[in-house]
Amino acid sequence: MExxxxxxxxxxxxxxxxxxxxxxxxxxxxxxxxxxxxELLDRLRDTLQVDTAAVLLLDADGSALIATAARGIEEEVxxxxxxxxxxxxxxxxxxxxxxxxxxxxxxxxxxNPLLIAKGIRAxxxxxxxxxxxxxxxxxxxxxxxxxxxxxxxxxxxMVADRVTGxxxxxxxxxxxDAALALQRSLMPSRLPEIAGLDLAxxxxxxxxxxxxxxxxDVFTLSGGRVGLVxxxxxxxxxxxxxxxxxxxxxxxxxxxxxxxPAEVLRRLDAKLLHFEPGEMAxxxxxxxxxxxxxxxxxxxxxxxPVVAAPGGAGAGLADIIADPPLGVRPGIPRSSTExxxxxxxxxxxxxxxxxxxRGESIDTGLDRLLQSVRPARxxxxxxEVMAHLVGATMAEDDIAxxxxxxxxxxxxxxxxxxxxxxxxALARLRSAARRWLxxxxxxxxxxxxxxxxxxxxxxxxxxxxxxxxxxxxxVLFELADGVVTIxxxxxxxxxxxxxxxxxxGLLIMERCTDDVRIHRDADxxxxxxxxxxxxxxxx
Amino acid sequence: MTEAxxxxxxxxxxxxxxxxxxxxxxxxxxxxxxxxQAIDNRTIAVRIDLTDVTFIDSTGLRVLFxxxxxxxxxxxxxxxxxxxxSPARRVIELSGLSSLVRVVPDGG
Amino acid sequence: MQEGTSAxxxxxxxVSIAEVDQATAGQFEAEITAAITPPPRRLVIxxxxxxxxxxxxxxxxxxxxxxxxxxxxxxxxxxxxxxVRRVIEAVGLDGVIDIV
Numbered sequence: 001m002e003x004x005x006x007x008x009x010x011x012x013x014x015x016x017x018x019x020x021x022x023x024x025x026x027x028x029x030x031x032x033x034x035x036x037x038x039e040l041l042d043r044l045r046d047t048l049q050v051d052t053a054a055v056l057l058l059d060a061d062g063s064a065l066i067a068t069a070a071r072g073i074e075e076e077v078x079x080x081x082x083x084x085x086x087x088x089x090x091x092x093x094x095x096x097x098x099x100x101x102x103x104x105x106x107x108x109x110x111x112n113p114l115l116i117a118k119g120i121r122a123x124x125x126x127x128x129x130x131x132x133x134x135x136x137x138x139x140x141x142x143x144x145x146x147x148x149x150x151x152x153x154x155x156x157x158m159v160a161d162r163v164t165g166x167x168x169x170x171x172x173x174x175x176x177d178a179a180l181a182l183q184r185s186l187m188p189s190r191l192p193e194i195a196g197l198d199l200a201x202x203x204x205x206x207x208x209x210x211x212x213x214x215x216x217d218v219f220t221l222s223g224g225r226v227g228l229v230x231x232x233x234x235x236x237x238x239x240x241x242x243x244x245x246x247x248x249x250x251x252x253x254x255x256x257x258x259x260x261p262a263e264v265l266r267r268l269d270a271k272l273l274h275f276e277p278g279e280m281a282x283x284x285x286x287x288x289x290x291x292x293x294x295x296x297x298x299x300x301x302x303x304x305p306v307v308a309a310p311g312g313a314g315a316g317l318a319d320i321i322a323d324p325p326l327g328v329r330p331g332i333p334r335s336s337t338e339x340x341x342x343x344x345x346x347x348x349x350x351x352x353x354x355x356x357x358r359g360e361s362i363d364t365g366l367d368r369l370l371q372s373v374r375p376a377r378x379x380x381x382x383x384e385v386m387a388h389l390v391g392a393t394m395a396e397d398d399i400a401x402x403x404x405x406x407x408x409x410x411x412x413x414x415x416x417x418x419x420x421x422x423x424x425a426l427a428r429l430r431s432a433a434r435r436w437l438x439x440x441x442x443x444x445x446x447x448x449x450x451x452x453x454x455x456x457x458x459x460x461x462x463x464x465x466x467x468x469x470x471x472x473x474x475v476l477f478e479l480a481d482g483v484v485t486i487x488x489x490x491x492x493x494x495x496x497x498x499x500x501x502x503x504x505g506l507l508i509m510e511r512c513t514d515d516v517r518i519h520r521d522a523d524x525x526x527x528x529x530x531x532x533x534x535x536x537x538x539x
Numbered sequence: 540m541t542e543a544x545x546x547x548x549x550x551x552x553x554x555x556x557x558x559x560x561x562x563x564x565x566x567x568x569x570x571x572x573x574x575x576q577a578i579d580n581r582t583i584a585v586r587i588d589l590t591d592v593t594f595i596d597s598t599g600l601r602v603l604f605x606x607x608x609x610x611x612x613x614x615x616x617x618x619x620x621x622x623x624x625s626p627a628r629r630v631i632e633l634s635g636l637s638s639l640v641r642v643v644p645d646g647g
Numbered sequence: 648m649q650e651g652t653s654a655x656x657x658x659x660x661x662v663s664i665a666e667v668d669q670a671t672a673g674q675f676e677a678e679i680t681a682a683i684t685p686p687p688r689r690l691v692i693x694x695x696x697x698x699x700x701x702x703x704x705x706x707x708x709x710x711x712x713x714x715x716x717x718x719x720x721x722x723x724x725x726x727x728x729x730x731v732r733r734v735i736e737a738v739g740l741d742g743v744i745d746i747v
Contacts, residue, residue, distance in 0.1 A: 222665065222666065222671075223665045223666050223698070423612065423668070423669045423670035424670055426668045426669060426670060427666060427668065427670065430666070430668075430699065444729070445729065445733065448729055448730035448733050449733060451699070451730065452701060452730065452733065452734050452737065455668060455699075455701045456701060456702055459668065459669050459701060459702070459703065462612070462669055463612060463613060463614065463669065464580060464613075465580065466579075466580055467575065467576075467578050467579035467580050467582070467613070468574075468575040468578050468606065468609040468610065468613065469572075469575040469576065492580065493579070493580065493581070495580045495581055497614070498583075498614040504702040504705060504706075504738045505702050507737065507738055507739075508701070508702055508734060508737045508738060511736075511737040511738075512733070512734075512737055612669070
């Protein structure tokens with residue numbers, strides 16, 4: 001192929017093209033997208049003897065072009081230039097999906113004032129097409145007057161194809177990485193430790209997509225209450241995951257403000273309808289009271305949870321009112337139903353991906369599920385459920401499963417708690433203490449007094465044992481011969497209380513229990529409280 | 540790597556912690572750890588001297604806000620030292636931190 | 648949540664916090680401070696919702712009591728549950744703080 005003598009700027013075009021091709025080969029796979037584009041654009045500027053070269057990529061919803069790489073006009077990228085499709089020069093190329101040449105650069109021909117400010121007088125641009133789809137625009141500009149001939153436009157298109165090819169794989173990988181990272185950040189990384197409840201969960205995104213709109217959530221609320229959530233946003237992939245993240249976050253916020261699950265879902269519904277019209281989701285929100293005896297559940301279009309009580313009756317679907325899903329229309333009334341979870345029992349929340357199979361009625365799947373749930377440790381339940389319902393085949397839809405087992409707190413079983421010496425640990429300690437005391441036959445004023453004494457000892461650790469770096473608090477509850485012994489231990493160094501109106505902690509401990517001993521040594525401080533209770537520990 | 544030097548002077552009634560340099564995302568955790576280490580639960584009061592802080596952004600502010608909360612819980616006094624229109628002073632005022640903690644203009 | 652100020656200058660504050668401890672004492676204090684600004688002649692604190700109160704809460708009550716007394720005003724608690732009564736007794740304030 002001979003170089004055209006007409007355009008002095010396309011000297012050794014074949015050689016230059018070879019250089020450009022060399023840039024995109026596998027050997028340079030280590031370059032990230034940004035560096036690769038910068039290199040390509042530099043070579044392009046040399047080859048075509050132009051002053052600026054830029055790549056703009058179509059944004060997620062296809063309505064605007066975003067400057068992604070630029071040489072000679074780096075401001076385009078730094079200043080976040082966005083050109084709506086159909087507007088200006090780049091917008092026109094995108095709308096018409098064909099090359100465009102400009103011999104005049106002003107407000108009537110370009111939408112980006114930076115081009116005019118740069119003094120560009122001529123431009124040529126081509127679309128970036130990937131498998132028949134427009135993904136962006138590549139354009140070059142010259143500060144001096146010049147013409148762009150057919151050969152130059154062809155060269156530009158060839159480079160554009162190289163750009164598209166080279167960035168396609170990388171951008172997809174980046175997007176997928178970003179989606180996975182987003183999703184990972186949206187799933188609870190670890191289920192919280194709640195004394196008396198044993199939790200297990202599973203999340204399998206469907207169809208190999210890596211992310212989806214299903215979620216589960218477990219969190220504690222003030223006073224020792226526990227919130228449990230299972231949800232399913234319609235749709236798949238990143239879009240559903242993003243909506244899911246917003247719902248999860250908003251639900252937590254509403255749960256802080258209302259103790260009625262129906263009210264929480266009502267607010268969540270209103271939020272979804274207002275900010276995300278067109279989206280729908282099924283959700284179930286269960287609120288467990290601190291004694292674990294009462295669970296209030298509100299369900300928005302979601303399949304009922306499974307309950308399995310000890311005693312051999314088998315598992316059944318909880319009898320709860322099913323209100324419509326979220327996002328249908330405003331003003332849908334919602335209600336809460338009470339479910340009881342007996343000691344030793346299991347409550348299982350799940351999404352429909354677990355039980356729906358093509359060619360099968362949903363009841364078949366539900367039956368299979370009921371047969372897999374028994375009153376056992378939640379991890380065992382999760383394993384059995386997944387084995388019987390999922391097996392080896394990849395599910396198409398997302399699957400989420402949350403199993404809650406209410407542990408048997410045997411009388412005379414000691415309770416051991418390890419908590420960070422932070423203020424929010426105190427409520428958890430009190431809830432666990434109340435349940436243990438109740439299970440061990442303590443009643444009325446005995447419970448009050450023990451609770452007050454333990455609270456003071458622990459608060460002392462939180463306030464006086466450690467520096468700002470914090471530390472741990474360990475509490476042990478034991479019952480023997482009608483006497484409750486509580487040991488509160490830290491490995492800090494107790495300091496006296498400061499300020500006015502302080503120092504009543506020890507007074508409360510002494511007045512509320514039969515005996516208080518405090519041992520201080522190099523390893524820390526131990527407080528031992530003893531209090532007789534009238535009730536016998538239940539056998 | 541952003542540089543910040545934390546110097547501690549233990550006095551009978553107060554621990555003085557001076558931070559010199561920049562605090563940002565790259566080094567805030569290290570700065571926080573060093574500040575925390577300089578304080579134990581016997582400390583009565585702390586003064587953080589930010590006079591020689593040349594750059595502090597929202598990450599650095601978070602360290603200060605966290606310290607306010609923690610020291611309040613531990614009943615340790617806290618004041619910040621930042622001269623008028625020093626980089627730290629401006630940022631402290633704009634962020635609302637100055638309404639939570641005493642800020643003095645100089646080390647006097 | 649405040650119930651209102653009557654013509655004689657009594658403020659009834661219905662405490663909204665269920666458990667008053669080190670973590671929530673600040674909130675408890677904020678609710679009370681809001682109720683006594685401007686200072687009424689009589690403050691009645693309704694403790695019906697309070698199922699736990701430790702020395703952090705006692706500190707707030709004592710501080711409030713002192714402030715009210717200094718201002719020549721009175722303070723009392725009502726709907727006090729067993730555990731709250733017990734802790735007030737334990738710190739020896741049952742003769743001092745008026746419980747109705």
